[in-house]
Amino acid sequence: QSxxxxxxxxxxxxxxxxxxxxxxxxSDVGSTNLVSWYQQLPGRAPTLMIYEVNKRPSGVSNRFSxxxxxxxxxxxxxxxxxxxxxxxxxxSYAVSxxxxxxxxxxxxxx
Amino acid sequence: xVQLVESGGGVVRPGGSLRLSCTASGFKFDEYGMNWVRxxxxxxxxxxxxxxxxxxxxxxxxxxxxxxxxSRDNAKNSLYLQxxxxxxxxxxLYYCARAQGGIAATGTDHWGQGTLVTVSS
Numbered sequence: 001q002s003x004x005x006x007x008x009x010x011x012x013x014x015x016x017x018x019x020x021x022x023x024x025x026x027s028d029v030g031s032t033n034l035v036s037w038y039q040q041l042p043g044r045a046p047t048l049m050i051y052e053v054n055k056r057p058s059g060v061s062n063r064f065s066x067x068x069x070x071x072x073x074x075x076x077x078x079x080x081x082x083x084x085x086x087x088x089x090x091x092s093y094a095v096s097x098x099x100x101x102x103x104x105x106x107x108x109x110x
Numbered sequence: 111x112v113q114l115v116e117s118g119g120g121v122v123r124p125g126g127s128l129r130l131s132c133t134a135s136g137f138k139f140d141e142y143g144m145n146w147v148r149x150x151x152x153x154x155x156x157x158x159x160x161x162x163x164x165x166x167x168x169x170x171x172x173x174x175x176x177x178x179x180x181s182r183d184n185a186k187n188s189l190y191l192q193x194x195x196x197x198x199x200x201x202x203l204y205y206c207a208r209a210q211g212g213i214a215a216t217g218t219d220h221w222g223q224g225t226l227v228t229v230s231s
Contacts, residue, residue: 001172003154036210036217038155045221046155051210057219089155091217097160097169099145099215104154 004029004090004102011108017078020105022090023071028100030071034093037066037075039086040104046089050075077107085109112136112220114206119225126196130225132189132206140164140184143214146191148202149224158204159191160214169215174200196229203227 005023012018022029022037029035035053038046048057050066053073065076073092077084090102118130130146146158159170159180168180179192189206203226207218 003156034210034216038218040155045205045223046218047221048217048219051217051219091155091157093215093217097167097213097215098171099157099160099217101147101155101157 006102022073028092028094114222116225130191139187143209163212
């Protein structure tokens, strides 16, 4: 039950695009499409941004997109805005019927 | 509107017990798996336990097995986490989170605001 690996921080300028990676193993990310991404603003509970690798819940901007290749999932944010500055977490279903989260990535919009 | 409201947190000494509750509204509770996720302030998210829609299957992270028990009462739209033999390292904000489907480990889609558990002597 090891946490998925995310970069500790990423940054970008307004209008640019960034990608956050989430690396797991063949026991989690590599064996499922049940990969999600969450945004957590300071002092707030997480909110779902992407589910099932690349699906967006109603109300989430199409600037957010997800993908997966092998054991690594990715979240791409295009047209960065100041309001995107937050912590981002990935999660994955694991073959032991458990849920595993990534360590989190702090996004700075410079 | 989906709402999840946690309660039951507090300060407890090591070795003590607490029971967290989560009251759900705005959706058919008995159709969804439910999870407890915790977060040490300033740190990342950690999945604690999950229970499927029918309460027949539960799973927990290794560090709480044998100490924490997740349960639900579909008639009361409520989720619970019985925490025994608490350790200092269990100190965290505990979130109740709805699963994306009937199986708890599919991921979460709605979260409560959390209840703080502090284990300290």
